[in-house]
Amino acid sequence: MADKSRRAFMGKVLAGTAGVATVASLYAMKRTWDPLPSVVSAGFTTVDLSPLEAGKLSVIKWRGKPIFLLKHTDDVSPDDSRDIVTQDGRYTVVIGLCTHLGCIPEWRESESIFHCACHGGQYDIHAKQTFGPPPRPLDIPPFAIKGSSIVLGEEGPEYKKMTTQA
Amino acid sequence: MKELKILGVITFFTLVTYWGVEPLAHSIFHPHVDPADYEFKDLPAVEAKGDVAQGQELVSMNCIACHSIEKAGFPAPLDNATANMSYGVVPPDLSSAGAIYNANFLANFIKDPATATKTAHKFTGNKVHPMPGYSWMSDEEIASMVAYFKSIAPASMTNEEVFVDACGRCHDMKYSKNFATSDVSNYMGSTPPDLSMMIRSRGEHYLTTFINDPQKHLHGTAMPRVGLNESAQKQVVTYLEEVGDSKKAEREGIAPYVLGFLAFMAFISFLWKKEIWSEVK
Amino acid sequence: MAEFKKANSVGEWLDQRLNTTMLTKVMMTEYWIPKDINFLWAMGMILAFTFKILLVSGIFLLMYYKPDVNMAFDSVNYTIMQEVGYGWLFRHIHGVGASLVFLIIYIHMFTGIYYGSYKKGREMIWLSGMLLLVLFSAEAFSGYMLPWGQMSYWAAYVITNIFGGIPLIGDELVVWIRGNFYVADSTLTRFFMLHVLLVPLAILGGIAFHFYSLRIPHVNNQKGEEIDFEEEANKYKAGRKKLSKVIPFWPVFMAKDVFVLSVFLFFFFYLVFYHYNFAMDPVNFDPANGLKTPAHIYPEWYFLWSYEVLRGFFFDIGPLKAADIGLAAFGFAQIIFALMPWLDRSPTVAPASQRPYFRVWFWIMIVILIVLTIYGKLPPTGTNAWIGFYSSIAFILLFLLLPVVTSKEAAVTKGAK
Numbered sequence: 001m002a003d004k005s006r007r008a009f010m011g012k013v014l015a016g017t018a019g020v021a022t023v024a025s026l027y028a029m030k031r032t033w034d035p036l037p038s039v040v041s042a043g044f045t046t047v048d049l050s051p052l053e054a055g056k057l058s059v060i061k062w063r064g065k066p067i068f069l070l071k072h073t074d075d076v077s078p079d080d081s082r083d084i085v086t087q088d089g090r091y092t093v094v095i096g097l098c099t100h101l102g103c104i105p106e107w108r109e110s111e112s113i114f115h116c117a118c119h120g121g122q123y124d125i126h127a128k129q130t131f132g133p134p135p136r137p138l139d140i141p142p143f144a145i146k147g148s149s150i151v152l153g154e155e156g157p158e159y160k161k162m163t164t165q166a
Numbered sequence: 167m168k169e170l171k172i173l174g175v176i177t178f179f180t181l182v183t184y185w186g187v188e189p190l191a192h193s194i195f196h197p198h199v200d201p202a203d204y205e206f207k208d209l210p211a212v213e214a215k216g217d218v219a220q221g222q223e224l225v226s227m228n229c230i231a232c233h234s235i236e237k238a239g240f241p242a243p244l245d246n247a248t249a250n251m252s253y254g255v256v257p258p259d260l261s262s263a264g265a266i267y268n269a270n271f272l273a274n275f276i277k278d279p280a281t282a283t284k285t286a287h288k289f290t291g292n293k294v295h296p297m298p299g300y301s302w303m304s305d306e307e308i309a310s311m312v313a314y315f316k317s318i319a320p321a322s323m324t325n326e327e328v329f330v331d332a333c334g335r336c337h338d339m340k341y342s343k344n345f346a347t348s349d350v351s352n353y354m355g356s357t358p359p360d361l362s363m364m365i366r367s368r369g370e371h372y373l374t375t376f377i378n379d380p381q382k383h384l385h386g387t388a389m390p391r392v393g394l395n396e397s398a399q400k401q402v403v404t405y406l407e408e409v410g411d412s413k414k415a416e417r418e419g420i421a422p423y424v425l426g427f428l429a430f431m432a433f434i435s436f437l438w439k440k441e442i443w444s445e446v447k
Numbered sequence: 448m449a450e451f452k453k454a455n456s457v458g459e460w461l462d463q464r465l466n467t468t469m470l471t472k473v474m475m476t477e478y479w480i481p482k483d484i485n486f487l488w489a490m491g492m493i494l495a496f497t498f499k500i501l502l503v504s505g506i507f508l509l510m511y512y513k514p515d516v517n518m519a520f521d522s523v524n525y526t527i528m529q530e531v532g533y534g535w536l537f538r539h540i541h542g543v544g545a546s547l548v549f550l551i552i553y554i555h556m557f558t559g560i561y562y563g564s565y566k567k568g569r570e571m572i573w574l575s576g577m578l579l580l581v582l583f584s585a586e587a588f589s590g591y592m593l594p595w596g597q598m599s600y601w602a603a604y605v606i607t608n609i610f611g612g613i614p615l616i617g618d619e620l621v622v623w624i625r626g627n628f629y630v631a632d633s634t635l636t637r638f639f640m641l642h643v644l645l646v647p648l649a650i651l652g653g654i655a656f657h658f659y660s661l662r663i664p665h666v667n668n669q670k671g672e673e674i675d676f677e678e679e680a681n682k683y684k685a686g687r688k689k690l691s692k693v694i695p696f697w698p699v700f701m702a703k704d705v706f707v708l709s710v711f712l713f714f715f716f717y718l719v720f721y722h723y724n725f726a727m728d729p730v731n732f733d734p735a736n737g738l739k740t741p742a743h744i745y746p747e748w749y750f751l752w753s754y755e756v757l758r759g760f761f762f763d764i765g766p767l768k769a770a771d772i773g774l775a776a777f778g779f780a781q782i783i784f785a786l787m788p789w790l791d792r793s794p795t796v797a798p799a800s801q802r803p804y805f806r807v808w809f810w811i812m813i814v815i816l817i818v819l820t821i822y823g824k825l826p827p828t829g830t831n832a833w834i835g836f837y838s839s840i841a842f843i844l845l846f847l848l849l850p851v852v853t854s855k856e857a858a859v860t861k862g863a864k
Contacts, residue, residue: 168485169486172485172487173486176554179813179817182817183748183817183820184725184822185819186817186824187725187748187751187820187821187824188725189725190825191745191824191825194825194826195742197741197828203850222694228554232590249461249691256724280552341524341525341529360734362524363523363524363732363733366729366732367729367730367731367732367733369729372464400840409591410732412529413528413529413535414655417535417536417539417720418536419718421720421721424716424720425716425717425720428709428712428716429713431709431712432709432710432713434707434713435702435705435706435708435709436706436709438702438705438706439702439703439705439706441702441712442554442698442699443699443702443703444704445688445699446482446688446689446691446694446699447482447689
């Protein structure tokens with residue numbers, strides 16, 4: 001009887017040990033699919049906003065997505081829930097993919113709108129939808145303000161404030 | 167008999183699904199457009215009769231400052247890189263202009279390039295078309311220049327020559343090792359796509375109407391209407407097919423043999439099935 | 448060690464070592480199949496053969512394909528399509544085969560539903576078949592990414608994005624699957640591995656298991672009749688072949704299969720040579736460009752019905768976000784077919800034509816799936832969006848109602864007897 005329970009106990013211990021090995025292997029396997037350090041560091045981009053010309057759109061690439069950078073002219077009404085404010089002025093910084101189906105809208109300077117050619121969606125200068133199928137404003141990427149620059153990918157206090165407001 | 171009925175039901179549902187996801191969907195994605203208009207009827211007819219000698223004189227006075235005409239002994243005034251930098255695009259050699267472009271289109275183009283190519287929307291504000299218009303000339307003078315271009319044009323060109331002349335300044339076609347002579351990304355606002363696989367991605371039908379008038383399919387596109395006449399455009403599309411679908415002849419050549427063989431095999435296997443089943447049924 | 452006598456022939460030599468006589472009997476000449484079947488019973492062998500075609504054509508493509516974002520498109524469209532001898536043929540066969548394998552899977556699957564071949568001991572056949580459907584879907588999706596055309600890229604983008612809807616871990620999960628913040632080289636390379644190694648291995652295992660699961664409950668027949676296989680087999684072996692209700696797998700069952708297969712291959716190669724665009728979308732002959740969305744994004748035709756269920760819910764209902772409802776409905780659609788044996792509450796195994804309520808249910812389901820498939824491709828605007836919405840609702844209701852319909856039917860038919 002004692003022998004039998006001893007045998008059962010040993011069996012359980014062995015199964016447990018094998019289980020630990022399995023979990024450890026699974027963890028190691030999972031880690032191989034994690035983004036590589038070089039990929040992660042490329043996911044944080046510092047952009048100096050000071051050279052931008054007001055009213056002209058510049059587009060940069062960040063994490064494979066187009067990022068719209070637009071400095072506001074002085075006559076644009078401020079919108080604190082949408083604008084990124086640095087020491088040099090107010091900016092619209094958004095991911096340039098239409099929130100309807102992911103097309104890239106174009107900036108029409110003369111009308112001060114973003115227009116999406118795919119299904120006719122429109123956004124105002126703060127990238128808030130004003131017409132057509134888009135369900136929400138263009139997304140604001142995580143950012144942190146560093147003087148006249150912003151770091152895309154890092155969640156600074158201004159970004160957190162914006163997301164909690166929304 | 168029952169099996170044929172089952173086959174009929176399956177065929178019916180398969181075809182309905184096929185119809186919905188292919189012909190129906192594509193007719194909605196690509197609304198019908200009018201067939202290609204090789205006469206460019208939207209442009210006014212330049213009816214004046216031209217004179218080749220007068221044309222030659224006008225061309226040598228007005229065109230060769232920017233364009234080469236190798237055939238008439240006028241070399242390019244600038245090398246490609248410098249020309250690209252100065253004008254935003256390399257001006258074409260005019261030796262074969264009379265062969266590949268519709269004559270009335272060519273006359274209208276000389277008068278007002280942006281309107282003829284339907285790219286006026288790209289040249290607003292302080293942007294102007296790299297080639298100045300010659301609307302100050304009389305219709306007769308313009309007709310003379312066109313007559314001159316026709317007189318020096320080669321009688322026949324290879325498909326590749328037409329392609330390089332008509333498309334090759336802006337577009338790459340890397341599978342045939344043709345590379346654009348100009349970088350028009352500044353002037354056009356985007357880099358024109360590589361054309362290697364266009365015959366598979368767009369198909370002959372789309373290309374025929376698109377090259378003839380790009381605005382029909384892509385409203386607002388930067389691509390100019392180049393004004394090719396019917397035979398030149400056919401040569402361009404044929405060249406796209408020679409490069410992008412180079413195995414078409416092989417494919418269509420072996421198809422009947424493979425299908426014939428399989429039909430024969432189906433027949434034999436039917437006989438075998440009958441033979442085997444005669445024992446059990 | 449067993450004692451081995453000198454063998455008089457190669458066959459005998461093999462038989463001594465491998466017991467080939469017994470193996471042939473068990474697997475072929477005395478593996479019994481009902482005689483009362485039609486050509487729909489050949490779909491299994493057609494699937495096995497089509498998988499073989501895909502495997503072989505895939506091996507030849509693998510020798511020239513380069514799983515790298517800068518080389519993938521050209522390695523397919525230039526090297527394979529234009530340079531390699533008959534490379535275009537192998538690619539067309541692989542592309543068309545991938546599409547047709549799903550057509551046959553669906554026919555095979557609806558045959559199973561129509562004849563009730565998923566209950567009374569056949570549950571494991573059904574479940575292993577559904578597992579194969581999932582594996583083939585994974586195989587198709589990962590393979591579609593490899594040519595690295597516009598549709599490859601954007602399908603990968605949209606489908607991996609779906610995982611972002613999973614609560615809490617969604618966003619990190621998407622990055623983990625892609626190996627980057629967007630669909631990138633790491634994504635292509637790992638899906639290449641899945642497509643050429645892991646998933647095909649799993650499919651091979653799945654097929655073996657699917658075949659094995661047929662052994663005990665046996666193949667169903669056209670009337671759903673319960674056959675005493677032992678007794679009928681004895682009749683057959685005693686020479687009363689015409690009387691027996693069963694036939695051996697080899698050569699009788701295979702004789703019919705080979706004929707159906709030959710007809711199928713004619714159709715298959717007709718598509719390979721003349722009509723391949725439905726399986727090789729022209730949009731995918733434009734190289735992938737992460738900054739330029741195609742005007743219309745849609746999956747291959749065999750995923751359209753579940754894609755339409757996903758996007759059919761396009762507006763928020765109360766506190767529920769449209770995307771979350773869509774994702775839940777999509778999850779429902781993925782697993783609901785697997786539950787058929789338990790949703791069908793009637794014990795009767797019979798073709799749908801002989802089941803008064805189930806017959807109606809079956810044909811409504813087919814029609815709804817076709818409507819979902821067609822509207823899954825059309826742009827989701829205006830009326831299309833509403834048709835998509837109502838047919839998604841109808842799809843879900845249909846399966847929720849199945850237990851009610853079938854219990855009612857069971858009560859009525861019992862009463863009639």
